[in-house]
Amino acid sequence: MYHLVVGDEVFSVQDRTPISRLARTDYGSYSETALIDDADSEPTGSALSKLALSATWTRPKAADAVNRIRKLLNEPQQVSDGDGYNLGRWTISSIEEVKTSLVHNGKAMKTEVSIQFLEKRGASTS
Structure with missing residues (x-):
């Protein structure tokens, strides 16, 4: 059983790429409008949703998986x-990689990756 699929990249317990956190933020279609002596909310359309994913590898071969994920940066991905x-479709806005528990040869025994996604709307792929 997998947790999440981003493009062709599968996050699953079997592959030892479990997701430790998945957060989605959706926004309403109203925004605050400042008025003299008051405030109101006006319909402005909803902002793009955001998705944040954290995954942890506890093996030294995590670099291959992270490099595969980096290749997904240039195009919108189906999730x-x-x-x-x-x-839906999402673009990857950032990837942060943190390596800890380094051993004598410099390999990390633990690699944490945080990926930030931004919703992709519309028919274009660019």
């Missing part, structure tokens, strides 16, 4: 969850 629900 699906473990229940088969299509979360």
